Amino acid sequence: MNAECIGLVCRDCGTKIAESEFSLTCPSCGAPMRVEFAAGALRKALQDGMPPYDDRSYLYQWRSILPLSDESLIDRVSLGETETPLLRSHRYGRKRGISDLYFKLEQGPTLSLKDRGTALCVLKALEQGSETVCLSSSGNNAASISAYGSRAGLRPVVFVQKHVSAAKISKSLVYGGNVIRIDGDMAAASRLCGEMVRKKGWYQCGGPNPYRVAGKRTFAYGIVQQLGRAPDTVLIPCGGGAGMVAAFDGFSEMLEAGLIDRMPRLVGVQLAACNPTATAFHAGKDVVTPVEKKPSLSDAIMNNNPYWGKYCLQAVRATGGTMLSVTDEEFIRAIRELGREEGIFTEPAGAVSAAALTRLLDAPGFEQPGLTVCNLTGHGLNAPQVATGDEEYPGLVEATSAAVDKYLQEQAVSGAGRLRSAL
Structure with a gap:
């Protein structure tokens, strides 16, 4: 039995809204919202104990306690995110x-770990009929939303700050993210992301999103x-x-x-x-x-x-x-x-x-x-x-067993070998 989600509730003032009235923050006080389930719904969903392990997506694994309106969308979103070791x-x-x-x-x-939240956010974006998902980030969140957005057939947009390394955004670019590098810091990137959400109706997956x-x-x-x-x-x-x-x-x-x-x-x-x-x-x-x-x-x-x-x-x-x-x-x-x-x-x-x-x-x-x-x-x-920033690139070793023995002896004295021998 799946727990019935009845809407969102403010974590501060207790204001309640229906899922169909989705809001990132409380319409009354501006505080973050929390997913609300029907009274006793989670207890009923878990009355037979912990759900058995499922080697499919953990959206399947934990569907009894997730706010899913359309489970058929899981396959469209999933990248094979099974429970982690x-x-x-x-x-x-x-x-x-x-x-x-x-x-x-x-x-x-x-x-x-960003994939846990992103997978559900993108699925909810699909349920709501959104075509663009977005957030402000230059790291793991950016890569996650780019991958899941592309997987679901949506347009992922990522706002990053002026000074960001190519390495930090490379995964987002490979995953098809539309990376918008603005002339400002991450606070400015977040503000611009919020402005585009309000103007364009894009679905924001970062920050206060309760899902x-x-x-x-x-x-x-x-x-x-x-x-x-x-x-x-x-x-x-x-x-x-x-x-x-x-x-x-x-x-x-x-x-x-x-x-x-x-x-x-x-x-x-x-x-x-x-x-x-x-x-x-x-x-x-x-x-x-x-x-x-x-x-x-x-x-x-x-x-x-x-x-x-x-x-x-x-x-x-x-x-x-x-x-x-x-x-x-x-x-x-x-x-x-x-x-x-x-x-x-x-x-x-x-x-x-x-x-x-x-x-x-x-x-x-x-x-x-x-x-x-x-x-x-x-x-x-x-x-x-x-x-590995200050580690030396390994030098060449002569292709003989004697040279290998000598190299390993030197390692035992000077570096990783000493650490390993102490285990």
Whole structure:
């Protein structure tokens, strides 16, 4: 049985509207909207327990708890986004004092967690008869909307800032995205995107879109399905904060439906170079104040005025969690050590969750974090230069076994070999 979606409800003032009256934000107060299901609908949809694993799209896998009006559109949208792997750590956690550690590898068809929200947003755009989908982004979100928009036969439009590298937008271009590089920063790109939505009636898939969060909340369902229980602690990278809010929504629904017996503690992780939500949390504030960005090798979660910041704070505090910040040096080290110790190549935005584990153990109440899950938000191929920027290109080795032996001995003394021999 699928849960009946009855509309959208404001997260602040409670104003309700029908799905047919779709609005990105509350028409009364301007706050973000949340997908609302009929009373008891989610509990009924989950009354027989967690849905069985389905190796088709997770739009099929989780259709009983997603706001789908026309399931036949799934095939038109899907890029084969099956539930992502949850891998138990063999070495990384143990070396840092955490014996029960898992990594959630959010590497969808376009290599990031953005696909969870985008797939549902594009499907809803089809349901509403839209012909153009858009957002402002220069990274994973841009690639995701370009791919899914093209797959669905829609026109994807992506607004990017003046100073953006070709590498950052290359995936969008290959996926057929109409990339509009404006003379301004990302804030200006976001404003222009919003203006075009209002003028042209385009369907905006980023920012406050409630279906984006509704799709991303399946991240929580996937973890519980794979573990067979709720984790004790979940570390989630926080830029705009939508991922944290989505995780809270998902775990809360499962608690209400009786699929889990307690909420995991949610831990948000930001870059020390741009950590407005962490700053607000530790200052005891209920709202997030913008901060000045400092230089960083990762811009994926460098959001100095996060749209979902207030709700991210609420989620962390409601679960007894905390907020942590890590440096560039820490996440670069985490990328390399995850590769060498676990065979996992993750992007900088995902590596911050693994980098924060040492800091987590020093946080009050987290000396024993229990079963812990790190959200690795995307594949390292999204930004390979960050981890290998100062690595030398391998020199030539003579094609003899003796030369190979000599080379490996030198490696054991000077670099990766020493790390590997310590495992």
